[in-house]
Amino acid sequence: MMTTTTLARGLDRWYEYRARFEQFIDAMKNGPEPNPLMALFFEIVLDQVNAVISSTEEGRPVLSSWYGNGMEIYAAMDIDFYCPVDLIFPNQPFTHDVVSSHSGPSPDDTCGLIRQGAMAVANGLVPTPTQVIAMLEPCDAQLTLHEIWQKTPEWSDIPVFALDPPYGSSPEDFEYFAGELKRMTRWLEEQTGRTLTYENLKRVCEETNRVTELWGELCELQRTVPAPTPSFMIPEIGWNSSQHVNAGSPKVTKLFEMMVGLAEQNVAAGIGALPDERLRVYWADLDGSWPPPVLGPWLAETFGAVVVNSFQGEAAPYGIIDTTSIDTMMFGLARRSIHEVPMIRQARGSVAMFDTDIKRVVRDYSVDCVLFPGHKGHKDQSASIGFLRDICREAGVPLLAFTSDIFDPTWMTPEQVKRRITEFFAAQGWDPIDR
Amino acid sequence: MVQERPSEPRVFGTALDRQDFVRDNMGAFKAAGVVLPHLPMCDFWGFEKHNFDAYADSHAIPVLSLNVDYIVGNTGQLRTRVQAFIETLT
Numbered sequence: 001m002m003t004t005t006t007l008a009r010g011l012d013r014w015y016e017y018r019a020r021f022e023q024f025i026d027a028m029k030n031g032p033e034p035n036p037l038m039a040l041f042f043e044i045v046l047d048q049v050n051a052v053i054s055s056t057e058e059g060r061p062v063l064s065s066w067y068g069n070g071m072e073i074y075a076a077m078d079i080d081f082y083c084p085v086d087l088i089f090p091n092q093p094f095t096h097d098v099v100s101s102h103s104g105p106s107p108d109d110t111c112g113l114i115r116q117g118a119m120a121v122a123n124g125l126v127p128t129p130t131q132v133i134a135m136l137e138p139c140d141a142q143l144t145l146h147e148i149w150q151k152t153p154e155w156s157d158i159p160v161f162a163l164d165p166p167y168g169s170s171p172e173d174f175e176y177f178a179g180e181l182k183r184m185t186r187w188l189e190e191q192t193g194r195t196l197t198y199e200n201l202k203r204v205c206e207e208t209n210r211v212t213e214l215w216g217e218l219c220e221l222q223r224t225v226p227a228p229t230p231s232f233m234i235p236e237i238g239w240n241s242s243q244h245v246n247a248g249s250p251k252v253t254k255l256f257e258m259m260v261g262l263a264e265q266n267v268a269a270g271i272g273a274l275p276d277e278r279l280r281v282y283w284a285d286l287d288g289s290w291p292p293p294v295l296g297p298w299l300a301e302t303f304g305a306v307v308v309n310s311f312q313g314e315a316a317p318y319g320i321i322d323t324t325s326i327d328t329m330m331f332g333l334a335r336r337s338i339h340e341v342p343m344i345r346q347a348r349g350s351v352a353m354f355d356t357d358i359k360r361v362v363r364d365y366s367v368d369c370v371l372f373p374g375h376k377g378h379k380d381q382s383a384s385i386g387f388l389r390d391i392c393r394e395a396g397v398p399l400l401a402f403t404s405d406i407f408d409p410t411w412m413t414p415e416q417v418k419r420r421i422t423e424f425f426a427a428q429g430w431d432p433i434d435r
Numbered sequence: 436m437v438q439e440r441p442s443e444p445r446v447f448g449t450a451l452d453r454q455d456f457v458r459d460n461m462g463a464f465k466a467a468g469v470v471l472p473h474l475p476m477c478d479f480w481g482f483e484k485h486n487f488d489a490y491a492d493s494h495a496i497p498v499l500s501l502n503v504d505y506i507v508g509n510t511g512q513l514r515t516r517v518q519a520f521i522e523t524l525t
Contacts, residue, residue, distance in 0.1 A: 105488045107473060107502075110481035118485060136447050144482035147450045151489055162447050377478060 008056050009154055010127040014049055017087050020094065021046040037258050041237050044252060048245040049087070051080045056127040061192040064126070064149075066135035067243035068344045069163060070181045070333035072208055072321075075247040076200035077185075079192060081133075084126045084149075085117045086244050089289035089407060097125070098408055111377025112289075112408030114141040118148045121155060128154055131191050133184060134162040137338070138347035141377060161187045167349045169339045177334035178327070198326050204248035205321045205329050211242050214256035215315040221263035223365050226272025227280065227306045228263040231296035233273075235287050235313025243341065278304035279430060282367040284358065284388070285375055286312045286343050288406025294414045295421075302432050303425060308365045311342040316360060347380040354384050355391055362395040369428070371421070372401040376411065400424040444479050453483070454490040461496070467524040468497035470517065474505065497524055 021042050028039035055062045063074055063081035074081045088097055101119040102108055120126050132155070134146040146162070149155050163180045166173040185196050215238055221228055237259065241252045266272065281299065283291070287310055299305040317340040321332030339345060346354050361367065370392055374382050385401050392399040402420050405411035422432070441452035457469060469491065471484055484500055491498045499520040501513065 105485045107481040107484065109476050110478050114478065114482060118482075134447065139478070140445060141478035141482055143447045144444060144450070144479065144486070146447065148482060148485055151450075151486055376476060379476075379478065 008127055009124045011053060011056060013125045014053050014087075014127060017091065018046065018049050018053065020091070021049060037237075037255070037262065040251065040255050040258065041241060044241050044245055044249065044255060047249070047251070048080075048082070051246060052082050052127060055080045061130045061194070062127060063131050063133055063188075064129040064158075065133040068135050068137060068165075068337045068341050069133050069184070070330075070337050071243070072201065072204045072247040072329075072333055073181065073185055073188075073196060075204045077188060077192070077194040077196050078200075079188065079194060080246060082126065082129075083244060084120050085113055085407075086240075088116050088120050088125065092289050092409075093293075098410055101408070102410070108411075109376065111139070111141050111375070112405040112411065113377060114145045116407060117145050121149050121152050124154070129158060131188070132158050132160040134160055136162055137165040138344040139377060139380065159191060163337075165338050165344075165348065169349055169353070173338065174331055174335045177338050178330040181330050181334055181337070196326070201326060201329050202323045205323050205332065207248045207250065207253060208242075209320050209323070210253045211256050212315070212318045212320060214253065214260050215242070215318065217260050218256065218263055219309065219313070219315040221260065221267050222308055224267045225280070225366055226274065226277035227308045228266035228271070228273060229259065230273035231281075231299060231305075231307035232283070232287055232292035232310065232313075234259070235283075235310045236292050238315075239312045239342070272306070274300050274304055274306050276304050276433075277306055278433070279306070279369070279425075280365060280367045281305050281307045282358075282361050282365060282370045283307050283310035284370050284372045285310065285378065285381065286406060288373070288375065290409040290414060291373065291406055291417075294409070295417065298418060299421075302422075303430060304433050307371075308367060309361065311346055311357065314342070314357070314361065316364075317345055317357070343378075347378060351384045351387050354381070355387060358388060358391045359395065362392070362397050367397055368430075369398045369400065369424075372399060373406050373417075374401055374403040375406045376403060377405070377407075398424070398428055444483055450483070450486050451490075454487055457487075458490075458494060458496065468499065468520065470499045470501055470520070472501050472503045474503060 024042045025039050025046065028035045028042065052062055061079045063079055064084055065071060065081045066083050071081055092098060097116060097119065100123060101116045104119050104122065106115045106118055132149065136143050150160065161184050163184060166176050189195055218234055222234060241255055296307060299307065319335060319340065322328035338348065346357060358370065372388060388401065389399055400421065403412060404417055441456045442449040461469065471487060473480055473484060488498065499516065501516060503513065
């Protein structure tokens, strides 16, 4: 048990997060415009913050890991995890983390996510985990980030397990990665003394399956014209609550039920999230840190445009995990980890997945255009711009591909991006709303 | 001989091998410092530099991190920077 004089590294920052999220929840519940949906979302995030804090304070296992590592397994073993970059990004408006990340040894032209991840560990902004599960996909820099963490003195003695991802998306590839997840499980059992049981993994995977089904319903509803939920809502709330907190929480299922209910209500009443939806936009990447709060409202107010969804919020790739046995669940989690979750799905392996996804969303969501933010860390996707252009041409939708850092608003500033989008819209004859 | 060279950065856990390789070569060639060329937008090299900086600090290796381009240009500026670096070594 820790005492106040031996405050664990990184916890002071997480106490700040806790206080901030408590304020958000209070405002969402008791403010002038109560918002039960957002209150529940922040409760889920707060639960995670509290879980990691108390495990760290009391010396229980805490993992540093990622959304593509089968985190249902951790939940089934009653082990908390966090991803070192997760809370850095939503808290950017309240911190100097972006500026700090530029004063470190990583060059400014490197991926903002990786740079801030390195900074977060170097500067002690995250609790020190008891074990690290490395995700060695989808990008090259992801590997080097883990090597940077290993060189950080406070993390140099932490045991690391690295999952080896295959490049393909065949059943053989899923079997191979299921084997990796089993190796990880055995390693965790040795490291923590916790065990994985069939019943516990089944319970967690069943909750994940319920969320997957609701997520699918939500995306189907979002295809309606006008779109029933606002820009970036599904990817921001959905992805963050389902893949960035301990898996298996019934609260997350409840949150998805609320989102589906809200969308159903709007569709039934013929109401869109925007009073006068004029343009439907697809965001072809992760959302990043600043685009949702900055570009979402701006697109709505200036152009009557709604970002209907993004790679991050798209439910179509997800399959149901077969809970018949541990083996079938490991297979389902492997498929999820290397084939279904965003960024990994589009960036690992061949361009075929990119092609399939864009064609589907252009058709399903009746989009007017595709915005490809060209995140400077996503070299793999930027190499596919030619393919993307051809796909959009064939589908008859215009494409704007630009360069940005979706996790660092100082690289290409939001104002520069807005100007690019305005020029692109003008070229299509889409003028700002005349107010 | 090729097999004795360290892996490229795409293989996890091999950064130290590459750093030691550079240090061994410095000894073999009696080099007084290291020039780390940095190609813009190359994440691999950017974060390799991050790791090498710490290694160089701990082994007292003088390092010049040099931003270069994909085409031949700015040769005057590059020469000036390298000259200044060499002067610090002598």
